[in-house]
Amino acid sequence: MAGGVGYFLLAYGTILLTGDGHDVAAIWPANALLLAVILSLPKARWLPCFAAAMTANLLANLLAFHAPPTALLYAANNMGEVLIAGWLVQRLKAHGDPLASVGSVVRFTLFAAAAPIVSAAAGAATAHYIHGQPFWAVYRIWYFADALGLLIFTPLFLGIVAGDLSRWIREMSPGGRFEAAGLLLLVALCGLFTFHTAGYPMLFILNAPILLATFRLGRFGTTIALIIATVIGMVCTMFGRGPIAAMIADKGEQALFVQFYLAILLLSTLPVSAELQARRTLARRLAESEAGLRLLASESADALVRLDDRGRCIQSSGATTMLLGVETRELVGQALATLVDPRDADAVGIAFAEAILRPGSVAYCEFRPHGRSEDWLEGTMRALVDQEGRAYGAIGAIRDITMRKEREVSLVLAASTDSLTGALNHAAFMEHLDRALARLASSHLALIMVDVDHFKQVNDGHGHLAGDQVLVELHDRLRALLRDHDRIGRLGGDELAILLDGTAEELALTIAEAIRVSVASQPVILPGGRPLDISISCGVAQAYPGMSREALMRRADDALYAAKGGGRDRVVISDA
Structure with missing residues (x-):
């Protein structure tokens, strides 16, 4: 029921703000809401959602166009479009956050671009044969309106349905919320200045605040900023305000120009947002992994060391004092080979060289710590590589194998x-x-x-x-x-x-x-x-x-x- 009410409000409001009583809307976010709802549900529960949305769409079209055949056909076209979009999402495996990575943005853009192809043709045919409107003019506006609606609004509605948006707001500090409100207000003010001023075509002004919101607020900040720009741009232009309305007299051409501008803005912003989101996710996972490793190392009988390209320790954790006889802070700057029995220094050097020369492989060595020839340690080393695949050091794990060596000696003695x-x-x-x-x-x-x-x-x-x-x-x-x-x-x-x-x-x-x-x-x-x-x-x-x-x-x-x-x-x- 809530989804049906939301669909009606979006559909009717969009028609009133961006249509003129018989033209199709210049932007169509209602289908994005229905798509977000059905993607959160199993297929067995899709039918009631489509029924509620069909009723809401039919009612909105009747109130707007006063033509039952048109209302019925437009509603059927929209339902078919969402059904195709849902099928494409599953086929392209585009579930989850559409802005999680550049790859997910590409898949998301593909399905949003493909879904309206059929519905735009059917809608244009309806407008042509019932209202006598030019087929290709209606097709272009319908197609871009629905494609942009899916691209811009679906991420936000998915976040609302899944609870991610409310969690994003809750997890922000008071200062972060104040910053978010300020940046989004800045986007709105720049949008009003850009689309409400007829004097100069200053459409580029919106790029800066939207990119700033992208860098500072993440994927939801990007989506909300784009929605603000879209709503202000469409409404102002359709009401004859701003540089686009001043330059272009035809309503259809105005809508097409705004759609083209929004498409460029969208395609230049979403990949940046996705890349930033991927890096934030990676940084968070790395921080969590490092915290877990530090906790394990602090409670472990093993030691972890990070070596530079010369085999000198630049970071260590764990039981270095117990194993190597050196405090963690004193280990930094020392070559690992100098901390072992001189008889085993070559073995450590060979293992380090093998790890550096063969990135991706693991090198092993056994050695005795300096001054404790009765104890045995095992070192496991793996190269650290940069983005070009070049080794710039190694990570090593050191553990006590004295008991294992004693068992090996016992087994050898027993066999001989x-x-x-x-x-x-x-x-x-x-x-x-x-x-x-x-x-x-x-x-x-x-x-x-x-x-x-x-x-x-x-x-x-x-x-x-x-x-x-x-x-x-x-x-x-x-x-x-x-x-x-x-x-x-x-x-x-x-x-x-x-x-x-x-x-x-x-x-x-x-x-x-x-x-x-x-x-x-x-x-x-x-x-x-x-x-x-x-x-x-x-x-x-x-x-x-x-x-x-x-x-x-x-x-x-x-x-x-x-x-x-x-x-x-x-x-x-x-x-x-």
């Missing part, structure tokens, strides 16, 4: 060590042996094969737990006598191997003998507390450049078998 003794397992020991042989440039590499004497009797007589205890104790004694870089491996059962890197044959023999004596001189304490004397046999083999793993293992095995065959509890060196 014997679960009982802690020695290298067979595969890991062979890998170390292969690497040592591959880089061997002298004869300073020795392999010792160790076997527990009568180990089967230990298992049979004391149980497998006792056998396990013997192997664990044997490994611990070997480890205590060897250097950190010497490798111990359990090849299977009671057979252990020792890889002595950087060791000549004589020293290897001495080490093997010391191991044998250490094992034989002190009994192993079994789980029940009983002591058990054990002994070992050792076979020593020296490696030479170019020797294969199989050849070295065979020589050490042969020496071990010779030791066991010679009575056990002894060391034999390979003579092959």
